[in-house]
Amino acid sequence: MPPADGIYFEDVVVGAVLHAGPYVIPEAELTAFAAAWDPLPMHVDKAYAAAHGGLTAPGLYLLAVKFRLVHTLPFQNSVIASIGYDELRFHRPARPGDALTLELTWTDKRRSRSKPDRGIVAGRYTLNNAQGEAVMSHLDTVLMRLRQP
Amino acid sequence: MPPADGIYFEDVVVGAVLHAGPYVIPEAELTAFAAAWDPLPMHVDKAYAAAHGGLTAPGLYLLAVKFRLVHTLPFQNSVIASIGYDELRFHRPARPGDALTLELTWTDKRRSRSKPDRGIVAGRYTLNNAQGEAVMSHLDTVLMRLRQP
Numbered sequence: 001m002p003p004a005d006g007i008y009f010e011d012v013v014v015g016a017v018l019h020a021g022p023y024v025i026p027e028a029e030l031t032a033f034a035a036a037w038d039p040l041p042m043h044v045d046k047a048y049a050a051a052h053g054g055l056t057a058p059g060l061y062l063l064a065v066k067f068r069l070v071h072t073l074p075f076q077n078s079v080i081a082s083i084g085y086d087e088l089r090f091h092r093p094a095r096p097g098d099a100l101t102l103e104l105t106w107t108d109k110r111r112s113r114s115k116p117d118r119g120i121v122a123g124r125y126t127l128n129n130a131q132g133e134a135v136m137s138h139l140d141t142v143l144m145r146l147r148q149p
Numbered sequence: 150m151p152p153a154d155g156i157y158f159e160d161v162v163v164g165a166v167l168h169a170g171p172y173v174i175p176e177a178e179l180t181a182f183a184a185a186w187d188p189l190p191m192h193v194d195k196a197y198a199a200a201h202g203g204l205t206a207p208g209l210y211l212l213a214v215k216f217r218l219v220h221t222l223p224f225q226n227s228v229i230a231s232i233g234y235d236e237l238r239f240h241r242p243a244r245p246g247d248a249l250t251l252e253l254t255w256t257d258k259r260r261s262r263s264k265p266d267r268g269i270v271a272g273r274y275t276l277n278n279a280q281g282e283a284v285m286s287h288l289d290t291v292l293m294r295l296r297q298p
Binding site for chain 1: 185186187188189207208209212213216217220225228230231232233234235236237238239287
């Protein structure tokens with residue numbers, strides 16, 4: 001159980017694992033998102049996609065699903081900013097109806113040298129499908145507040 | 150000028166640079182996107198954000214803007230799939246009204262060893278603001294079709 005006031009820098013334990021989800025991909029949400037931001041036929045054209053195993057989710061949509069699942073974890077008061085992502089990989093297609101779960105493993109933490117109220121926290125995020133196969137994974141580095149600077 | 154039928158593997162020249170944009174961030178689009186996917190106060194709460202220089206764009210929204218600008222370049226027929234991103238960094242905040250331009254520099258290309266109809270193409274994408282400062286950058290690796298396999 002995370003602390004009642006949310007997860008702060010002090011609560012991050014390198015090696016610990018958090019889970020969120022599942023999130024079942026709604027077809028209408030996927031196609032509307034793709035139409036707005038990444039309208040390739042494989043994402044928006046059901047007839048075209050039928051010959052290729054069906055519609056696939058844009059990578060950007062999978063990142064969006066990751067954010068939606070992250071927001072079910074109690075970071076809202078502590079994340080200051082995202083520094084960036086590394087090693088982001090799209091391992092296999094995700095499609096409408098797939099139930100995606102998020103696995104987060106903390107990989108690193110250190111205090112900021114210049115600002116005593118914050119630290120730098122890194123984690124590996126993986127979206128898995130219902131078969132337990134990785135769909136997307138990346139390393140994520142954020143600035144996070146200390147509860148008690 | 151790109152070829153009339155679009156950019157295929159053969160057209161990628163390592164070191165060449167492409168440009169797209171500008172895209173001016175609409176405040177309503179930014180806040181609606183953030184409300185759906187990353188509803189942190191710095192992205193959705195104008196009163197909260199006023200004390201911090203104003204609303205900032207979620208990193209995910211900046212990636213979405215990158216996709217919208219990429220779709221003004223003629224890759225639609227040739228991109229098969231995204232392999233992944235590396236070294237994605239959010240360098241400085243972007244805010245409503247900012248005019249973002251995309252700069253793409255091809256960094257690598259090679260034929261697929263197993264499939265003769267495609268190759269692997271890498272590029273560095275940078276979103277710049279109107280002051281020419283980098284807002285976001287990353288390396289992007291995609292599978293791209295050959296025009297004449």
